[in-house]
Amino acid sequence: MQYGPAVRRRKLGAELRALRARAGLTSGEAARLVGWHQSKVSRIETGRSGVKPADVRRLLDAYDVRDPELYELLVVLAGADGDGRHHWWHAYRGLLPSTYSDFISLEAQAGAMRTLENSVVPGLLQTPEYARAVTRAALDGVPDGKIDALVEMLVKVRLARQAVLRSNKPLRLSAVLDEAVLRRTVGGPEVMARQLDRLREAAHLPHVRIQVLPFGVGAHIGVTGPFVIFSFTNRSDLDVVVLDHLTSSLYLEQREDLQSYEEAFNSLQGQALSPEDTLDFIAGVADGA
Known part of the structure; x- marks a missing residue:
């Protein structure tokens, strides 16, 4: 049993390792293709370290991955982009x-x-009204001066998910x-x-x-x-x-x-x-x- 970020790293690393093997490359050969040390590829594949979406793209391109759905999924598993590509929930980073x-x-x-x-x-x-009531109940104990803004933010996120x-x-x-x-x-x-x-x-x-x-x-x-x-x-x-x-x-x-x-x-x-x-x-x- 693991928490979200650890699971995400492990799954991403395992998939990248399988794709590298499918491309017929050793970890050292993959590292040379993208200009890294072999140890960095190993850390990513074992989930011991995180990886930026831009770096995932470099690996996927090196492995000639052409499945657009798989490509995008693995990039999303890496988290927020550092190159300008963001998903809507990244606007709430630090708040959620x-x-x-x-x-x-x-x-x-x-x-x-x-x-x-x-x-x-x-x-x-x-519905928005139901979401608002559930969210307010879940935030029992939050000071009155802060709860209204927090409820509205969380409801906005919940409706955006739909x-x-x-x-x-x-x-x-x-x-x-x-x-x-x-x-x-x-x-x-x-x-x-x-x-x-x-x-x-x-x-x-x-x-x-x-x-x-x-x-x-x-x-x-x-x-x-x-x-x-x-x-x-x-x-x-x-x-x-x-x-x-x-x-x-x-x-x-x-x-x-x-x-x-x-x-x-x-x-x-x-x-x-x-x-x-x-x-x-x-x-x-x-x-x-």
Whole structure:
């Protein structure tokens, strides 16, 4: 188990090592091609040191990597650019925890996201009013003079993240929601009513699958806590599980951990209502059933 930056370095290094081998180069030959010492290539490949996006580009060009999606993904895994190329969340550097920035970068580049939520609607599906209420509750204890500006900044970030569902190649989102997510009145009845409408709208998108896990199921494997699984197109070795805690996020990337969470998610989907029955269920909750 590792935290975001360490996982990102390890995954990036392993992929660069595989690409170098595929190009038929030793680490020393790769280093000479880009004008470095061999030790620098080794440190990058083992994840012992970070690497700038510009340096990742030099290696990818040296290895003749022509897959644009893989190229961009590996550059993003390196973090913020030093050559003028920035992603939208870099504007919040210094304001957001590094683990949250890591989460956003993975979310922006993933091909698919599977998530179990036990308490609140997933951030990608929240309305502004619901997001504001959830964020304010999560910041309990922040001084009154600072909380309003902080809430608005975090809500702005959360809504900006939702662009992944509207892009040319939208994120494929599969969400299993415990019934408690629908029953918990966040922000008041009017806010919750609009949020339920938003869930029904999102459920009709071809790349979004929402299922409710009703109370009648009883105890299930998801009671241990919410989680997210990010998957990358044609790159299963880059998949990662994210677990949120009160003050940090934990990233799991070992094959056995991924398999356990994938099996858990498949089990939860099997126990949950079908997407069609979920729509009827949400409508019933909205009508007060």
